Amino acid sequence: MSVNRTDPRIVAGILALAAIAVLIGGAFAGLGIEAVRNPQGAAAAFDGYLFRVARFTLWQALLSTLLSVVPAIFVARALSRHPQFLGRALILRLFAVPLALPAIVAALGILSLYGRAGYFAEPLAALTGRTWPGIYGLSGILVAHVFFNLPLATRLMLEALQTVPADQWRLASQLGMGARSSFRLIEWPSLRAALPGIAGLVFMLCITSFTIVLTLGGGPAATTLEVAIYQALRFDFDPARAVALTLLQIALTALVVLVLMRLGANTTGDANLPVAQRSYIRAKTSERTLNIAVILIALAFVGGPMLATVVSGLEADLGRLAGEASVQRATLTSIVLATLSATLAAMLALSLVMARRALAGGRPGGARKLLERFTDTGAGFVLVVPPIVIGAGWFVLVRQSVDVFALAPIMVVTVNAVMAMPFAVRAVRPAYDAASERHERLCAQLGISGWNRLRLIDWPVLKRPLATAFAFAMALSLGDLGVIALFGSDAVQTLPYLLLARMGSYRTDDAAGLALMLALLCLALTMLADRLGRETSK
Amino acid sequence: MTSTSAAVRLDQVVFSYSDTMVRFDVTFAPGEITAIMGPSGAGKSTLLNLVAGFETPREGRVLIGDMDVTMVPPADRPVSMVFQENNLFAHLDVEKNVGLGRSPALRLSAADRQDVAAALGRVGLAGMERRLPRELSGGERQRVALARVLVRDRPILLLDEPFASLGPALREDMLELVASVHAERRMTVLFVTHQPEDARKLAENMVFVEAGAVAATGKTADFFTKSGPEAFRHYIGSER
Numbered sequence: 001m002s003v004n005r006t007d008p009r010i011v012a013g014i015l016a017l018a019a020i021a022v023l024i025g026g027a028f029a030g031l032g033i034e035a036v037r038n039p040q041g042a043a044a045a046f047d048g049y050l051f052r053v054a055r056f057t058l059w060q061a062l063l064s065t066l067l068s069v070v071p072a073i074f075v076a077r078a079l080s081r082h083p084q085f086l087g088r089a090l091i092l093r094l095f096a097v098p099l100a101l102p103a104i105v106a107a108l109g110i111l112s113l114y115g116r117a118g119y120f121a122e123p124l125a126a127l128t129g130r131t132w133p134g135i136y137g138l139s140g141i142l143v144a145h146v147f148f149n150l151p152l153a154t155r156l157m158l159e160a161l162q163t164v165p166a167d168q169w170r171l172a173s174q175l176g177m178g179a180r181s182s183f184r185l186i187e188w189p190s191l192r193a194a195l196p197g198i199a200g201l202v203f204m205l206c207i208t209s210f211t212i213v214l215t216l217g218g219g220p221a222a223t224t225l226e227v228a229i230y231q232a233l234r235f236d237f238d239p240a241r242a243v244a245l246t247l248l249q250i251a252l253t254a255l256v257v258l259v260l261m262r263l264g265a266n267t268t269g270d271a272n273l274p275v276a277q278r279s280y281i282r283a284k285t286s287e288r289t290l291n292i293a294v295i296l297i298a299l300a301f302v303g304g305p306m307l308a309t310v311v312s313g314l315e316a317d318l319g320r321l322a323g324e325a326s327v328q329r330a331t332l333t334s335i336v337l338a339t340l341s342a343t344l345a346a347m348l349a350l351s352l353v354m355a356r357r358a359l360a361g362g363r364p365g366g367a368r369k370l371l372e373r374f375t376d377t378g379a380g381f382v383l384v385v386p387p388i389v390i391g392a393g394w395f396v397l398v399r400q401s402v403d404v405f406a407l408a409p410i411m412v413v414t415v416n417a418v419m420a421m422p423f424a425v426r427a428v429r430p431a432y433d434a435a436s437e438r439h440e441r442l443c444a445q446l447g448i449s450g451w452n453r454l455r456l457i458d459w460p461v462l463k464r465p466l467a468t469a470f471a472f473a474m475a476l477s478l479g480d481l482g483v484i485a486l487f488g489s490d491a492v493q494t495l496p497y498l499l500l501a502r503m504g505s506y507r508t509d510d511a512a513g514l515a516l517m518l519a520l521l522c523l524a525l526t527m528l529a530d531r532l533g534r535e536t537s538k
Numbered sequence: 539m540t541s542t543s544a545a546v547r548l549d550q551v552v553f554s555y556s557d558t559m560v561r562f563d564v565t566f567a568p569g570e571i572t573a574i575m576g577p578s579g580a581g582k583s584t585l586l587n588l589v590a591g592f593e594t595p596r597e598g599r600v601l602i603g604d605m606d607v608t609m610v611p612p613a614d615r616p617v618s619m620v621f622q623e624n625n626l627f628a629h630l631d632v633e634k635n636v637g638l639g640r641s642p643a644l645r646l647s648a649a650d651r652q653d654v655a656a657a658l659g660r661v662g663l664a665g666m667e668r669r670l671p672r673e674l675s676g677g678e679r680q681r682v683a684l685a686r687v688l689v690r691d692r693p694i695l696l697l698d699e700p701f702a703s704l705g706p707a708l709r710e711d712m713l714e715l716v717a718s719v720h721a722e723r724r725m726t727v728l729f730v731t732h733q734p735e736d737a738r739k740l741a742e743n744m745v746f747v748e749a750g751a752v753a754a755t756g757k758t759a760d761f762f763t764k765s766g767p768e769a770f771r772h773y774i775g776s777e778r
Contacts, residue, residue: 438624441592446690447613448642456644460629 008450013355013375016348020421023414024385027393034243034396041240049220050228050241054248057224060138060213061206064145069199071146072153075298077187078291079154080161081179085292091299092158095151097306100526102479103148103211104496105515108503109305110135110144110216112312112512119308140216145209149202151302156201160194161187179287200260207256208249208386211481211496215503225249226388230485239396246389257384313516316509327514330498334478337412337494342474344417346466349424350432354458357436383422387415387482395486408487412494415483420473427469427533428462435461464532471529475522495521543569543724544603544616544693546589551598553588560584560750563598566743571720571727573737573758576747577773582730585747586696589728590619602694613642618687619696622703625683626671632658632682633667639686657685661715677708684715688723695720697729701736709733713740734774738762746770 035042079088098106112118116134124132135143164186172182210226217223223231225245232242321327352375359372391411395404439457443449448457481496488497495518502511548562560581566572574582587593588600591612600608607615618639626635636654637646646654658664661681671679680700687695697716701709717740720727731737737744737758744761746754746769754767761770 439627441590441612441619441621442625442627444592444612445590445617445619446638446642447611448638449613452643456630456634456638457627 007358009351009354009358010371012351013358014371016351016355017371017374019348020382020418023418024382024390026397027385027390030393030395030397031243031246034239035247038240041238042243045238045241045244050244050248052220053223053225053228053245054252056222057207057226057252060141060145060222060224061203063138064142064149064206065199065203067142067146068149068202069153069195071298072150072157072198073191073195074294075150075154076157076161076191077183078294079158080187082288082291082295085295091295092155094299094303094306095155097523098148098151098302100475100523101306102481102496102518102522103144103209104215104481104499105309105479105519105522106147106305107144107212107215108499108511108515109309109312110140110147112508113304113308114140114143117508119311136216136218137222138217141209141213141222144212144216145206147302147305148212149205150298152205153198153202154298156198157191157194160190160198164190179284197260200256204253204256204260204383208253210386210388210485214481214485215500225252226386229388229392233392233395233486239399242392242396246392249386249389250384253384253386257381309512309515309519312509312512313519316513316516318513318516321510321513321517326493326498330493330495331517333492334494334496337409338416338474338477341413341416341477342420342470344413345420345424345473345477346428346470348417348421349428349469350462350466352421353425353429353432356429357433361436361440382418387419387480388486390415390418391483391486405487405489405491408484408489408492411483411487412477412480416477416480417473419480420469420476423476424469424473427472427529428465431462431465432458468529468533471525471532475525475529478525479518479522543726545601546694546726546728547599547601548585548588549599549601551588551595551600553584553593553595555593558750562588562752564745564752564755566726566728566745568603568726569724570743571716571729571741572743572745573741574728574730574745574747575732575734575737575770575773576753580747581750582747583698584750586619586698586728586730589615589694590617590696591615615694616692617694617696618690618692619698620680620683620687620700622699625686625700626679628671630670631667632663632669632671632674635671635682636686636689639690653689654685657688658682660688660719661685677704677712680704680712681715684712684719688719691723693725695725695727697727697731699730699732702732709736716740734762744770746773748773 079085079091082088085091111134114120114124114135116132118134121132121134168186172186177185207224208226209224210230213222213224213227214230217227225248229242229245229249232238232245356372356375359375394407394411398404398407435458443453443457478494479496481500484492484494484497485500488494493501495514499511499514499518502508502514545568546566548564551560551562553560553562558581562581562585574585576582584593588595589602591600591607591610595608598608599606602616605616627638630638633651633654634644636657637644637650640646640650640653655664655667658666661684663678663681663685666674666678671682674682683700701712704712713736716727716729727741729736729741741758744754744756744758745752746761746767748769753769754761756767760766
């Protein structure tokens, strides 16, 4: 608010933006330089294969979205019409788990259920009369994407349904509306408003999905752009092709985000637990049975892979696994990198939140307005650039001057931090803005600023939301298999990387045990984040 | 401990935000209490914010004594302000909240602590150093804010409806406290209030603000007579 001194909070925000810009700009520079150096190579890479990959990327995302969102309508509706349903809160809690689960763990859970040697292989073989081939390729990708996104879509739609005022339900029950007319007149209008945003979010998540496609897809027939980028760099060592693929991926995600913004969707996705509200619905027995069936099927579909993860994980020789030096080293590496990454994410988020608030409090001016925009919505745009793309850019940029694999720790920490930052911002911003609303003038009056302000005024208010952001960012970083897939090596292995390696060498038991360990670690962190977050909002 | 009194002057000040604009040209007598009254949205709080430095004029000057403070940040102005609410940091105890008036880094010497304790005693909160704001009543919280004003010891005091949310008896007590503190320190007090009674009891002078400008100034006593400014009499409803 002071006019002739720069608020240190704004400086912090500028520094944070600069750091993010360097990370993303460096990646683009790498891609640009490569394209300029070898224009024929990059142009030649736009061949039939590339367009097949692009088409498959879109096709699987479209199918995944349809298969997630359409059933979610019915599941959400069933859940909303039975607020007293036994175990409803538990189901909703369970539906929040996939969001916290590392993709590689889910992929493994699905394989241990529907895979060639999975729990369902024998019954399915008996049923079809031939050996069960296991789900791989498109079917595997779809099952995994639906596993992640059906619960997400269901929760978001339930939230939309809960915006229907209680009076409307009372009116509906007084007028004697049946299931069909109340769907048409009450539920559908509120769902329809939320649907484009939810579908867009799911589509975005599927188009940038890397781990699922890497582990469950396979062969040139079931490869997406992100996996193709990875293969071009790690196996074919064809930077020109990687550049072409990356450019296409960026164009595609940018297009999707643009459409999403038009639809007013929230690209970070919300993880609030919807509370059952008092309802006035009396469902008929036939409808009731149908709803219960829908809920149970969804529950089995979502719960199955989780259960399989636990069961197959327990079957593994966990004791031996925990004693292995490579596992211990990977665990330590994972925890150290995730801690650093989460710290960085929390610091970036705090800087942006503080700067935004400081800028919003000042008198409007051209440059300030633009900066405020950047610290506000601009921060969310990092999600447009998938980690693999940033990783690929830096990979191409530095490959001639340094050993790329030595960069692994830095890349993992920074890229994951920037990817977790938008979520961290969401955890921190409401608390900071509310506190600032109360304290801004008082601090200006008493001359409390900079370090004093952070130490005396902001830190006590922010430590809980920051812990939430930290735990969430740490879970995200722990489970990530994007950047590490590009930069990982025998020297630097994280848990997901080790897991992938064990899967690749068909040591399925080891992989299952590691998956269970990783899943528990991430879930514990997410629950901690959730708890801290809820206590804050009280 | 006594600070010298200084006049506050808004010299042709123009300030605008979104689609409202205010123009103030007014002087507040040094060492005296002036009540600022007027309808909601007339610009009373804006006037105080301009003096405190929370807002910067587009044109004109803000003067305190002989000093042009137009571009001086809030903390560097010889001004203390008590708001209607949120005067305290909820997570800091009473002593720290008052101590911030002495050191924004909260580094308090033994002498500082003694001053804080004395100030708390002066406002009737002796021995409450360790209480947290949520353990205090609304009136007590405003007393803590006044204790901080005492510790800060600046020649200008701005009161932005500080007792508006208190009951009649509590407000009476607080008015007396302000009056006695003023008798002791002789600061220049600008007191925004909606209560004609407050103004009558406490303030020698009156500034009536209407539609973003000063509509009338004078002695409070004159304002409450039949010959008081018409706009003011209309505002308090004494036009009969």
